Amino acid sequence: MTLGLSGEEGAPTSAAPRVGIDMFVPDPELVAPPRARLALVQPGSQRAQLLSSALDDSYDVVAVTDIEGAIDILLANPPEIVLADLAGWSAGLDFLRALRAEPALAGSAVVLLDDPPEKSGEVAVDLPQLRIRLAAALARARQRSLDAAWRRALLSSLHDGVLIFDAAGVVMDMNPAFSQLSGYTMADGPFRPPYPWWPTEEEDAEQRAAIAQRHLEAREGSSGASEAMFYDCERRPFWVSAADASVTDPETGLTATIRTFRDITRQKEAESRRAAAAQVSASFAGEDDIATLLGLSTHGFELLFVGRCTIQIDLGGPVLFHGGSTVSADELPPEVLAGIAGRPSADSVSLRPGILLVPQTSLADCRAWIQFPRPRQVRPDEMIVADLLAQAFGLAVDRLILAQQSADRQEHMARGIESHRLIGQAVGILVERHRLTPADAFERLKRASQDRNLKLRAVAELVIETGADPETL
CATH class of the missing domain: 3.30.450 (Beta-Lactamase)
Known part of the structure; x- marks a missing residue:
């Protein structure tokens, strides 16, 4: 991807070839990417005005100065990228945690502006470097969005139920087939073990212990298959055959566990x-x-x-x-x-x-x-x-x-x-x-x-x- 920094000294001028899935991605040499909506989150100041003017040539900038209501403003129209100025704002980290806790904003790229103040009290901004950071963050966010779209399309096409867990066991994604089986959707989450589709101690303590043990083994990277009896949202039992696999991101080292569930109730x-x-x-x-x-x-x-x-x-x-x-x-x-x-x-x-x-x-x-x-x-x-x-x-x-x-x-x-x-x-x-x-x-x-x-x-x-x-x- 080319990071177009027109007018900035030292900006790259050549485009690197794309690799991977590109059948739905237009040639960047022929079609310019759409302008991104950028939310500049910062208490009102002269620097906020300067940043808004400087970036307006490349982004649709929306200034968010109402710090207490910032999350609600972003949720009303989620931006592709958020530029948060933490240098003069002590509550910036609280804002960042709140931002990451909102699923609707999970696809937004976030760039933190944390340049230290100079002796004069003014905070200098390395604008060329900021443009590079923004462009790189936006590119990663758009690639993640494309990957997520492919993942959702793939999961939706499967007839077997699929759950994707992070390293802590939190359900990251659920396909429609599992929702039909269990009656639960991601809107009912977040889901952490013990999950609501597991039997309770009163319903079947032995089955619950066996399910929990196999789930722990799957999260630890032990692939395999098992059978279990789950309960839907109305506590009606159904049988599944589960198969497990894990995937590790080579860049971050983070591991996700993928479990597929085939309905074997009739069997x-x-x-x-x-x-x-x-x-x-x-x-x-x-x-x-x-x-x-x-x-x-x-x-x-x-x-x-x-x-x-x-x-x-x-x-x-x-x-x-x-x-x-x-x-x-x-x-x-x-x-x-x-x-x-x-x-x-x-x-x-x-x-x-x-x-x-x-x-x-x-x-x-x-x-x-x-x-x-x-x-x-x-x-x-x-x-x-x-x-x-x-x-x-x-x-x-x-x-x-x-x-x-x-x-x-x-x-x-x-x-x-x-x-x-x-x-x-x-x-x-x-x-x-x-x-x-x-x-x-x-x-x-x-x-x-x-x-x-x-x-x-x-x-x-x-x-x-x-x-x-x-x-x-």
């Missing part, structure tokens, strides 16, 4: 859903009682897909199970009837009212419909789990039917339906008594059945007859 939910599905399928395999199987199915399907479950089994005609008991079609909402009578869908884009589980083969033509609290998309991993569970459920029902082929099928199923009704009644008692969810009430019945080696129906009958809690039977 974690899918893993959890597959594990839960495997557990539900395993419970189907060992069950030899239709009532217990229906209870396990209802509980498992509602837990996995977050909705209300309705099951239909053909026992010489369709029999519907909903809310822990048998129901007629007239007792169900039209949308539930439409759902359970429908066909499985592979649509993962549209908002759907529920999900239908239909085994590929089933002797009893069994199926289950889970009605969502509100329409939502059904992700492909949920469809896979639904297909696996439907098949496991169908096989379990078929196995019970085949095991009872020597007996009267209708009578056996009727007993099973009656058992299911009793279990549903016992669940209702516990829900009403302890203000539990139906899932929690069923878990208490099942646990008491296992602990006392009793059939689930027997435990339900005792709860109904005696009024006692399952644990006290």
Whole structure:
């Protein structure tokens, strides 16, 4: 860059070639750079007038003599460069600290005029040297502004969240992707550790300690990858995969840490859903009682897909199970009837009212419909789990039917339906008594059945007859 000091003795006359990114930078020989707005901050004095007149040929000079209101004046229209005369101003350093604390003025170049006074009391100014300092500071500021624009454009184009930290751990920059993940923006800062997206001690002390340790290692220059659970501004958890790197400025020696965060919440939910599905399928395999199987199915399907479950089994005609008991079609909402009578869908884009589980083969033509609290998309991993569970459920029902082929099928199923009704009644008692969810009430019945080696129906009958809690039977 050429520092044009026209009219000053000893001014450079040749231009040094530019290197680096220059595709958007005009040739300085062809296009003159725009005049910079310079704020001359100094208590009113003769020297301020002289400086303003001397620099007016190269800069749009704005004199700021209201020292107490200087920061507010600069914020109203931030200049490219600030010339602050500290020689006769004892509060100059306080002004400089206040200036640097304002993010809106971070891009302004600052030149301090601190020439010592002469014996006469007048402060001489080396104007040629001042012009060189101003031009150099302006060039650096404009280059930083260009670099910052490139950085912002690059960060904004990334789909993964990115945070840039200084050596003390203060967040220097945040891209829109991380703001979308967390709900926080740079306007909510400054951010220092511990950061608000980390779990609190009450939420997860162990996870918080692990996150803090990995963050410290990243700031110390240890690159690597990790997974962590963060919380957004409304304290909703989300999972991220973090990758770390550090960059050191060769001129200043300052180090910045860059951490990228990929949202893996769906992946974690899918893993959890597959594990839960495997557990539900395993419970189907060992069950030899239709009532217990229906209870396990209802509980498992509602837990996995977050909705209300309705099951239909053909026992010489369709029999519907909903809310822990048998129901007629007239007792169900039209949308539930439409759902359970429908066909499985592979649509993962549209908002759907529920999900239908239909085994590929089933002797009893069994199926289950889970009605969502509100329409939502059904992700492909949920469809896979639904297909696996439907098949496991169908096989379990078929196995019970085949095991009872020597007996009267209708009578056996009727007993099973009656058992299911009793279990549903016992669940209702516990829900009403302890203000539990139906899932929690069923878990208490099942646990008491296992602990006392009793059939689930027997435990339900005792709860109904005696009024006692399952644990006290």
